[in-house]
Amino acid sequence: MLDLDKFYNKHIQEIQPYIPVDPTEELVKSSGVKSQDVIRLNANENPYGPVEGILNEIKTSDLSIYPDSLQRKLRSSLENYTGMNFSELVAGAGSDELIDLLFRSFVSVGDSIIDCEPTFGMYNFGARIIGAKIESVPRNNTWDVDIVGILSKVTPNTKMIFLASPNNPTGNLLNEKDLLEILKTRIIVVVDETYFEFAGVSLAKYVREYPNLIILRSFSKWAGIAGLRIGYMISNSKIIENIIKIKQPYNINVAAEIAAITILSNPELSLEKVGIMLKDKRKFESELSKVKGIKLFPSMGNFVLIEFLDFNSTDVYNELASNGIFVRKFSDTKLRKMLRFSIGTTNQMEILISILKKILKV
Known part of the structure; x- marks a missing residue:
C-alpha cells in the first residue's frame, strides 16, 4: 500500500486545524431547538444581512x-x-x-x-x-x-x-x-x-x-x-x-x-444597520453592567467579551445553547472564564438579555 505520509511536509502532518463555528443545521442538532429559533451570536456576523437589491443585481x-x-x-x-x-x-x-x-x-x-x-x-x-x-x-x-x-x-x-x-x-x-x-x-x-x-x-x-x-x-x-x-x-x-x-x-x-x-x-444603507447594532450593544452593556459577579470589557466591535467571575462560564454557555442561543467560548486558558457575545438583531438581544438574567438569577 502506498505510504502517502512520506509525501507530506512534516509540519502539515502535525498541524492543528482552525476551529470554525458550526453551521446552523449542526446547532439545531446539538440544541434540539427548531432552526428558526436558533440565535447565532458566535461569529460576529451581521444578522440583518445585506442591503436590499443585491440579489436582484446578482440574478441579472x-x-x-x-x-x-x-x-x-x-x-x-x-x-x-x-x-x-x-x-x-x-x-x-x-x-x-x-x-x-x-x-x-x-x-x-x-x-x-x-x-x-x-x-x-x-x-x-x-x-x-x-x-x-x-x-x-x-x-x-x-x-x-x-x-x-x-x-x-x-x-x-x-x-x-x-x-x-x-x-x-x-x-x-x-x-x-x-x-x-x-x-x-x-x-x-x-x-x-x-x-x-x-x-x-x-x-x-x-x-x-x-x-x-x-x-x-x-x-x-x-x-x-x-x-x-x-x-x-x-x-x-x-x-x-x-x-x-x-x-x-x-x-x-x-x-x-x-x-x-x-x-x-450607497454605504450609508449598510451603516444604518451598523448604527442599530451599536445602539443595541450599548443597551446590552448597560443591562449587564448592573449584574454582580461578571465583568464586561469595553468593546469597539460588534461583540462584547464577558468574564464570569462568580459563575461557571461553561454552565452559562450550555444553558444559553439549550435555549437556542450560541455564543463563542474559548480553549485559551486566559479566556476560560469568558464568553464572547456577538450583537444580534434588536429582538435577539432582548431575548438574550432576558434568558441571561434568568441564568444569572438576576
Missing part, C-alpha cells in the same frame, strides 16, 4: 463568464469609499485569503511571526500552514499590546507582526503610539481592521508614511455578506502589485464582486 448578472482578474470596478469603488488610491487596494476572498497571501509573500519555513494573544486565530493558523514559528506576546490586563514584549521577540527571522484594531475577541483599539513604535522595527506590520465600520477609527493614514504597513478590512461584519467571502487590503502600491501577481487570477467571484460594488454605491 452574467455568471457564465469569469470575473475581472484585476478587479477594476471593485477597486475603483473601494477607492471612492476609502479615499485611498486604486494602486493601494486589492480585494481577496475574505481577509483570510489575504492573510494567506501575505504569508506566501513574506514568510518561509523556519521564519517567525509575532501576534498578541488573545487575538484572531487566523494569524497563528497561517503561520502553522507555512511552517513558521509563532511568537505570541500576551496582552496586559487591559488587553493592550506589550510593546517591550513585542520588541524583545524581534529577531532577524521575524517577517511579520500581526495586530488587530479593534482586537477580536477583546474589542479594544490598537494605540496609535504603539503602532508607530512597532513600525520603527521596519518589519512588515499587518493591522487587521475587520471591525473598522463599528469602531470608526482607522490607522490607514499611515500607509503612505510607512511602506511596511498593511491594513486589512472585510465586508463580512458591517455589510452582512460573510457568506460571499470578500475583504480587501490597503498598502503601498509595490506590496499590492505583488499580491496581485500571486493571487488566484479569479479570486473574487462575480456574485461577491457585484455585492461589494452595490454596497459601496
Whole structure:
C-alpha cells in the first residue's frame, strides 16, 4: 500500500486545524431547538444581512463568464469609499485569503511571526500552514499590546507582526503610539481592521508614511455578506502589485464582486444597520453592567467579551445553547472564564438579555 505520509511536509502532518463555528443545521442538532429559533451570536456576523437589491443585481448578472482578474470596478469603488488610491487596494476572498497571501509573500519555513494573544486565530493558523514559528506576546490586563514584549521577540527571522484594531475577541483599539513604535522595527506590520465600520477609527493614514504597513478590512461584519467571502487590503502600491501577481487570477467571484460594488454605491444603507447594532450593544452593556459577579470589557466591535467571575462560564454557555442561543467560548486558558457575545438583531438581544438574567438569577 502506498505510504502517502512520506509525501507530506512534516509540519502539515502535525498541524492543528482552525476551529470554525458550526453551521446552523449542526446547532439545531446539538440544541434540539427548531432552526428558526436558533440565535447565532458566535461569529460576529451581521444578522440583518445585506442591503436590499443585491440579489436582484446578482440574478441579472452574467455568471457564465469569469470575473475581472484585476478587479477594476471593485477597486475603483473601494477607492471612492476609502479615499485611498486604486494602486493601494486589492480585494481577496475574505481577509483570510489575504492573510494567506501575505504569508506566501513574506514568510518561509523556519521564519517567525509575532501576534498578541488573545487575538484572531487566523494569524497563528497561517503561520502553522507555512511552517513558521509563532511568537505570541500576551496582552496586559487591559488587553493592550506589550510593546517591550513585542520588541524583545524581534529577531532577524521575524517577517511579520500581526495586530488587530479593534482586537477580536477583546474589542479594544490598537494605540496609535504603539503602532508607530512597532513600525520603527521596519518589519512588515499587518493591522487587521475587520471591525473598522463599528469602531470608526482607522490607522490607514499611515500607509503612505510607512511602506511596511498593511491594513486589512472585510465586508463580512458591517455589510452582512460573510457568506460571499470578500475583504480587501490597503498598502503601498509595490506590496499590492505583488499580491496581485500571486493571487488566484479569479479570486473574487462575480456574485461577491457585484455585492461589494452595490454596497459601496450607497454605504450609508449598510451603516444604518451598523448604527442599530451599536445602539443595541450599548443597551446590552448597560443591562449587564448592573449584574454582580461578571465583568464586561469595553468593546469597539460588534461583540462584547464577558468574564464570569462568580459563575461557571461553561454552565452559562450550555444553558444559553439549550435555549437556542450560541455564543463563542474559548480553549485559551486566559479566556476560560469568558464568553464572547456577538450583537444580534434588536429582538435577539432582548431575548438574550432576558434568558441571561434568568441564568444569572438576576
